[in-house]
Amino acid sequence: MPGLRPRQQQILDFIRAYRADHSYMPSVREIQAGCAISSTSVVDYNVRILEREGYLRRSPDISRGIELVGDEPERAVELISVPIIGTIAAGSPMPVPEVTGWPAEDVETVSLPPELTPRHSEQLYALRVKGYSMIDALIDDGDIVVLRPAADPRDGDLVAAWLKLEEEATLKRFYREGDRIRLQPANTQMEPIMVAADNVEVYGKVVAVIRRLE
Amino acid sequence: MPGLRPRQQQILDFIRAYRADHSYMPSVREIQAGCAISSTSVVDYNVRILEREGYLRRSPDISRGIELVGDEPERAVELISVPIIGTIAAGSPMPVPEVTGWPAEDVETVSLPPELTPRHSEQLYALRVKGYSMIDALIDDGDIVVLRPAADPRDGDLVAAWLKLEEEATLKRFYREGDRIRLQPANTQMEPIMVAADNVEVYGKVVAVIRRLE
């Protein structure tokens, strides 16, 4: 992506510099001030272009909702050890990570190579899949799924969810549709299921699946 | 700083998880929703405490102006680096590991954690799966399969095989039946296929499957 007008380059540089100083993102008006632009609409105009060109992403109607792409912050280079805190099966409750005294002594762990490690790896945990109920998510009996506590999952994320009414754990892709939620199997040939938003409890977002064979 | 009320711990966990998913910080009302709190003032109250206790910093009057203080170190363990020598798809020939001058310079690699490393890890290689032809083996597009050259596969092994007549690469479980070979999909609901022994060339035995999700 070569073509980038000076104004856009200037804005991009400002955002990068701002990001180095603060852990949150600049607002439109801060960009305006920092780049000596006389109107917020000019910022919006150029930021739109930057988004269209793939330099960043925006979350509409969200303050400071700019995300830089290709600028993965502080990816850990070393091997991460993730505790396997239990099993997940269709009909049995999922274990949830205990917040207190997390690094227990005797839990089994799995190590994640750097290539698999997401941006923030502090609170990862893993579950061993029991049974064949996740077949539609291309997940086999015995697989290990690595999860991250999901605050406010985004559309399309593969999440581990607990359906309260059905008393069932499931791994599906998450889509918000008004006050309901569509859970879409990873296997696209299968039909999605619709559930009320207050019937689904999202425990985590799947960041990796590991299968070890004999 | 030991004493941290459950509500505060909950909020802290939510912020950390949110931060892992988004590059910007959650708003007070998002914390409220994510922690099932019924008022923004409760969030403000507890976030104030978290700030006073030194867990985070706030920039007043700034949307999403929360900054987490302190991040954790990681540990390093020994891990095996496996070259990804190519892709495997249904209709195209599989690459085979070159025995000579193996450690090429510019090949992509994937690191295997110790738990995944089999006994003899010297000649491991990996392929990236292209397309959805391995769905019946519960292997998705983009998955990485780690292989070991299989001199004499045992019954039940999951092998990467090349069907000469059909000119097709496939991942199936291997069963010898007289002078023919039964290739059984991992998905037990699907029918096995029978091929003549001299029509199948076993390239390797799958020792691990790794799937990384965004």
Add this chain to the structure above:
DNA sequence: ATGGAGTTGGAACGTCTGTTCGGGGCCCAG
């Protein structure tokens, strides 16, 4: 000139968001 595409400027609208205020339970020492 002339027109269009790309860009800037100014202002306003509506919402998002941090913050504050008054009130109300709960628990325990006095």
Add this chain to the structure above:
DNA sequence: CTGGGCCCCGAACAGACGTTCCAACTCCAT
């Protein structure tokens, strides 16, 4: 009982913020 921390609730205020609309400007090929 009384009072005071401690925590939660609902509502509202004021400012921060993303977004939109329209006019004007530059540049360039026609």
